Amino acid sequence: xSFTNALQLLISGxxxxxxxxxxxxxxxxxxxxxxxxxxxxxxxLMVGAYxxxxxxxxxxxxxxxxxxxxxAMAILGWGLERVAIRPLxxxxxxxxxxxxxxxxxxxxxxxxNVVELVWGKSAQYAPPIFxxxxxxxxxxxxxxxxxxxxxxxxxxxxxxxAFYVFLFRTRWGKAIYAVAFNPEAAALLGVNVKGTVILVxxxxxxxxxxxxxxxxxxxxxxxxxxxxxxxxxFAVASIGGFSNPLGLLAGGLxxxxxxxxxxxxxxxFGDLYPLIAVLILLAFRPTxxxxxxxxxxx
Amino acid sequence: xxxxxxxxxxxYAAAALLIVLLPSLAPNPFYVHLGQIYAYTAIAxxxxxxxxxxxxxxxxxxxxxxxxxxxxxxxxxxxxxWPIGLTALAGLLLTLLAGLAVGMVALRTRGLYLAMATLAxxxxxxxxxxxxxxxxxxxxxxxxxxxxxxxxFAMGPTYFFWVAAGLLLLCQIGSDYLFGSxxxxxxxxxxxxxxxxxxxGLNVPAWRxxxxxxxxxxxxxxxxxxxxxxxxxxxxxxxxxLTIGLLIAAVIGGLGNSWGPLLGTAVLxxxxxxxxxxxxxxxxxxxxxxxxxxLLVPEGLVGLFRRLAGKRxxxxxxxxxxxxxxxxxxxxxxxxxxxxxxxxNYAGVxxxxxxxxxxxxxxxxxxxxxxxxxxxxxxxxxxxLYRPSAGRILLGxxxxxxxxxxxxxxxxxxxxxxxxxxxxxxxxxxxVMLGMRARDGIVTDVARWxxxxxxxxxxxxxxxxxxxxVGLGPYAHHLPKDLAYGHRKLVELARAIAQRxxxxxxxxxVAGLNPLEAQAIAGIVRxxxxxxxxxxxxxxxxxxxxxxxxxxxxxDFGHAIAAGLPAAIQADPAVLRAYLGQExxxx
Numbered sequence: 011x012s013f014t015n016a017l018q019l020l021i022s023g024x025x026x027x028x029x030x031x032x033x034x035x036x037x038x039x040x041x042x043x044x045x046x047x048x049x050x051x052x053x054x055l056m057v058g059a060y061x062x063x064x065x066x067x068x069x070x071x072x073x074x075x076x077x078x079x080x081x082a083m084a085i086l087g088w089g090l091e092r093v094a095i096r097p098l099x100x101x102x103x104x105x106x107x108x109x110x111x112x113x114x115x116x117x118x119x120x121x122x123n124v125v126e127l128v129w130g131k132s133a134q135y136a137p138p139i140f141x142x143x144x145x146x147x148x149x150x151x152x153x154x155x156x157x158x159x160x161x162x163x164x165x166x167x168x169x170x171x172a173f174y175v176f177l178f179r180t181r182w183g184k185a186i187y188a189v190a191f192n193p194e195a196a197a198l199l200g201v202n203v204k205g206t207v208i209l210v211x212x213x214x215x216x217x218x219x220x221x222x223x224x225x226x227x228x229x230x231x232x233x234x235x236x237x238x239x240x241x242x243x244f245a246v247a248s249i250g251g252f253s254n255p256l257g258l259l260a261g262g263l264x265x266x267x268x269x270x271x272x273x274x275x276x277x278x279f280g281d282l283y284p285l286i287a288v289l290i291l292l293a294f295r296p297t298x299x300x301x302x303x304x305x306x307x308x
Numbered sequence: 309x310x311x312x313x314x315x316x317x318x319x320y321a322a323a324a325l326l327i328v329l330l331p332s333l334a335p336n337p338f339y340v341h342l343g344q345i346y347a348y349t350a351i352a353x354x355x356x357x358x359x360x361x362x363x364x365x366x367x368x369x370x371x372x373x374x375x376x377x378x379x380x381x382x383x384x385x386x387x388x389x390w391p392i393g394l395t396a397l398a399g400l401l402l403t404l405l406a407g408l409a410v411g412m413v414a415l416r417t418r419g420l421y422l423a424m425a426t427l428a429x430x431x432x433x434x435x436x437x438x439x440x441x442x443x444x445x446x447x448x449x450x451x452x453x454x455x456x457x458x459x460x461f462a463m464g465p466t467y468f469f470w471v472a473a474g475l476l477l478l479c480q481i482g483s484d485y486l487f488g489s490x491x492x493x494x495x496x497x498x499x500x501x502x503x504x505x506x507x508x509g510l511n512v513p514a515w516r517x518x519x520x521x522x523x524x525x526x527x528x529x530x531x532x533x534x535x536x537x538x539x540x541x542x543x544x545x546x547x548x549x550l551t552i553g554l555l556i557a558a559v560i561g562g563l564g565n566s567w568g569p570l571l572g573t574a575v576l577x578x579x580x581x582x583x584x585x586x587x588x589x590x591x592x593x594x595x596x597x598x599x600x601x602x603l604l605v606p607e608g609l610v611g612l613f614r615r616l617a618g619k620r621x622x623x624x625x626x627x628x629x630x631x632x633x634x635x636x637x638x639x640x641x642x643x644x645x646x647x648x649x650x651x652x653n654y655a656g657v658x659x660x661x662x663x664x665x666x667x668x669x670x671x672x673x674x675x676x677x678x679x680x681x682x683x684x685x686x687x688x689x690x691x692x693l694y695r696p697s698a699g700r701i702l703l704g705x706x707x708x709x710x711x712x713x714x715x716x717x718x719x720x721x722x723x724x725x726x727x728x729x730x731x732x733x734x735x736x737x738x739x740v741m742l743g744m745r746a747r748d749g750i751v752t753d754v755a756r757w758x759x760x761x762x763x764x765x766x767x768x769x770x771x772x773x774x775x776x777x778v779g780l781g782p783y784a785h786h787l788p789k790d791l792a793y794g795h796r797k798l799v800e801l802a803r804a805i806a807q808r809x810x811x812x813x814x815x816x817x818v819a820g821l822n823p824l825e826a827q828a829i830a831g832i833v834r835x836x837x838x839x840x841x842x843x844x845x846x847x848x849x850x851x852x853x854x855x856x857x858x859x860x861x862x863x864d865f866g867h868a869i870a871a872g873l874p875a876a877i878q879a880d881p882a883v884l885r886a887y888l889g890q891e892x893x894x895x
Contacts, residue, residue, distance in 0.1 A: 119552070240427075
């Protein structure tokens, strides 16, 4: 592998890794506040990708497309909380603590089916967002780098930064941490717990939406693409330990880069190696590289 | 023989009869074909129900085990030409190994992580099945896999049905045994809380990995049967929908109920057949069913029938055998408890600093102190749930510091919990029996369970006697949640007594109880003491403590600030300072 190749793979890896990070942030924030999350996070990404693909093809300018996708995904996230999460509190624990896994997966199946009925089963290619063609390249010395990838990295990092600012610098972010610590105590302190829970699912869904918007130019878009992204976002969140938002960023980039290189060396099964590595990591460090473990003692 | 056992045996006989007759009763071969699919699918669902419903572990990757069993037997049969019996065995062995490997991850992970790990496992198997074309044939598939027809091609489908349905009946009996035996009780305890399960002597990791692997083998068996049903296997059969279908069947039937999978699989197959013509809406229908069942009837069909049939039948016949001799509390073996220089640090905060105490058999020692003094930490370190940072714990002279919680429990170090730990799904009697060691070997136990004659009779008698001792005789068949708080505390105490403790750690035994109930507990503690049991009690209720304690240690900010006889402790200025938070004025 030449140096040029290595650098190009690195950039591709960072671009994909940034998207995994964004998707995984949605899992992280929902899990932080509610100990539940959307098992269809990848399918929400898929919906975001189709929405932006449809709007871009209709000639809507990219910034407007992003805004529209964010708005639509916010509504979808709100709906998910109402349909698949909140009613579970009434049902009690007859299905154990994992009913939310199945209800959110159920919603994902419904979304997949709707997308299939609207856009068909076959794979589609989103137009480039930031440049005239998919293969626009900037030259830095000897190395050619896709403009599209650079722009995706830029936007993704802006989104990640905005997310951190929101989480650590705003009242809402503090409310989320308060609910995460203890919902009842948070309620007594005047935090709107129900509203916060809705907020985290809306945010999670919007993060999936941005990811879907950005991922369009990188991969082919098809109705069943969601599962792969759910699994990879999970892997990333697990590396980060689900408790450490900065670990998530490191985990996402690590995973994206590892995947880019392993795909280069083994085009048939390259995407499996990073996943297997994460599984083995989990067996030895169950809370990821950056998480801390709390003992189960009552 | 109880009514339940009779019903069960009649059920088995009727099922066997139906299996034998179905091929001749079926109006056309399609029904036999459906029966085949039903049989092996239900086997996989039974495995999932044991995992989710009984042990509380999640799997989103059971389709992977199904695929592994299927490909193992198919590939061995087609390429090496081994006989089916041998390839099937190899398939089972391979799924067992895969189950143990994934179980290793399951062992270290909980809930969400486990769901993710199993989802990834299923995905990896699916991808391998698709892309490793040289081995699996990919989407084009493997053809000419031998079928189970015992050389008679015309009768093949009937023979296959008999084999698959016969195996299903065996699996159902196995599942019924799991649910109805001590094994099921223990799995429920692990589901409730692992810390709790350890303190009744269960090696939780071994149980968890064992049940995960067993559940994987059920799925593998289903896959093996699938391979030999049609003689053709392609990777399309093993996508995530397979796992979701199995989960839907388990949920519809009712998780945690042994009969749930039979019902759930029937509904799933009915649905699949009905919506075959609406295939473009398939995922939507599946998703809606998942939502509807989980939100509207989370207890599943079995639970729904129970609800419709009126309140769950209470066993009216409370076993009040008049001639039951009163229970004699026994210490397995009197042992003293010695703690030397125990320290525990949490990331720089020291919760305990070189605390020592020693309690002789037949003595009650109380550990008191203000909130945050380190009492709970102390009890958790002694019980083995936390590792000490320094110090030694000796049980009857034997150093147990390095032993795990369940090993200490087996040596007679028994505890109760401040926050009650009882198994919600089974009655009070079964909760008490959880503390006991099995008396019959596995073969005797299975035989007695199957015939319903004298199954766990000795354990039941003893548990009932203990319940009478603590005054809960009439409540033996109630569920813990139907009992008053004070009674539930007594159930926990009864379970601890059933463990035949040498040393008993009581964590706030009378917190939240009224004075009358506290007196009852004090009475029981005195009897434990008379039986030679070493008792360490952590408690805030000073009337209670002063009434039963022989000696007292006072903790404050992790330091033992006083130790001695109750009267001396009451007068100790350091203790008064710790509790009142200021210098006390000399009177």
